[in-house]
Amino acid sequence: MSVIEIKNLTKKFEIDGHSVKALDHVSLSIEKGEIYGIIGMSGAGKSTLVRSINYLERPSEGSIFVDGVELGNLTEKELRKTRSNIGMIFQSFNLLEQKNVSDNICFPLLIGGIKRKEAMERAKELLRLVGLEEKEKAYPSQLSGGQKQRVAIARALATNPKILLCDEATSALDPRTTASILRLLKEINIKLGITIVIITHQMSVITDVCNRVAIIDGGKVVEQGSVDEIFAKPSSDAAKELLANQKDLYTPREKLHEARRIRIVFRENSAFEPVIANVILKCQVPINILQANTRNVGGKAVGEMLLGLPEDEKKQEEIMTLLRNAGLSVSDTEYVLENGEVEQNE
């Protein structure tokens, strides 16, 4: 059974006597334990959609089922109870500025009637999980954006929710911090088995962590399916547009299982030389380019590539030596490239 089931959801807003449809007959089902992405341009209705999942927005029509229970049938009190089982994080973090980190994390526990001592214990545990043990007594104003979001994640997880909603949670963060927050979300998903719903306008967020995705445009779901499927064959205009904005091309994960993967980094003009082609000619073995990302930085070509090497270990060493001799830095890697992040080795 799906953990979240959205059926025919329509939401209308009355603005100056006009009725505006923010969501138009949206139906989605989100399975237990998956990371589900919802992507769309600004104003597509995705924030309204995620707020409907915990009934912060009441639907004009349609229904929302969480764990098989229709939220529209619940009393205020039951609804509040259900909400405490759905964690939520936000673009602007929304921490209590006048409370320190551990009090922020204790907040959902204390309002749920849990004893202070017990709540403090739990806060410590969660701070360990998000890697901020030493910031226990700090106030939000003393933290960086990434740290604030980590605290917000710890707070959202305090009540052991089954679902975590992320409303543009990485949109206010720089690419490096975004990557680390996404890694944390993925880790939480695996460790705790929590279902995560991610709302974003950044395609890279979807490709980094999501299993399935829905694309919404003008309040309607125009496409949904597995991330790999949609990347392979985008059918809607909105999907094509979102993909066109994507700087680095997406490589489906299963294609990354090569015998050995290495990451090479170009500096200065080496990106203009046919380094890879030369190596292939010399060694007479195929080299698979898994991902590539180069750009012009102040007139110099800088970039990185992920290469898949053949199984023969001797050949692997030969290739790596040749690459090093061409002035590239070469290292083994397990990961795909982080969104457009170029590391410049000095």
Add this chain to the structure above:
Amino acid sequence: MNEKIMEMLIRGIGETLYMTFGSVITGYLIGLPLGILLYVTGPVGLKENKVIYRILDFVCNIIRSIPFLILLILLIPFTRFVVGQSYGSTATIVPLVICAAPYIARVVESSLTDVDTGVIEAAKSMGASNFQIITKVLLVEARTSLMTGFTITTGLLLGYSAMSGTVGGGGLGDIAVRYGYYRWQTDIMLVTVALLIIIFQIIQMIGTGVSAKFDHRKR
């Protein structure tokens, strides 16, 4: 300056502080809940209620638009009914409270309105009830601004308590009017004015200091 005048001035200071703080505290007992109600029923509130909001809004505006001196006189029968007499420090507290409560309500409403709506939404998403949002989010997050409002209100009531001197309200204002205005004893008037300035400065200083100490937003 002879002893009698000194004694009178000290009693004046005491009466002034009694009127000021008596009316501020009583004023907050009425104004704080009223301000919360204004916020809650208001356009961005937790439970918008146009009827209640419009009534409160109207009453607040009416009282605030009456000049204090007029209010003081208009309320004489009411004051007599509550306190038993219409002159003296305790009697002055009545019109001061009536004047301050709607003002405090507005100041509180404005402080609460300034609280980031995102934080309120986050609290809702955690399953907080409206009462919990008021007591554990709004009043906590707005506390610096509420304290600043308290300080401003106290300063205002200090001035108004002095004004009540014209109708026999007691305190430093009373002394200033009786000696400075009716008896042409300018020196006594100047001393009372200086004392009022000093009291005002002390209140402002403590208020600013305390609200800064409790503010964790910027460090």
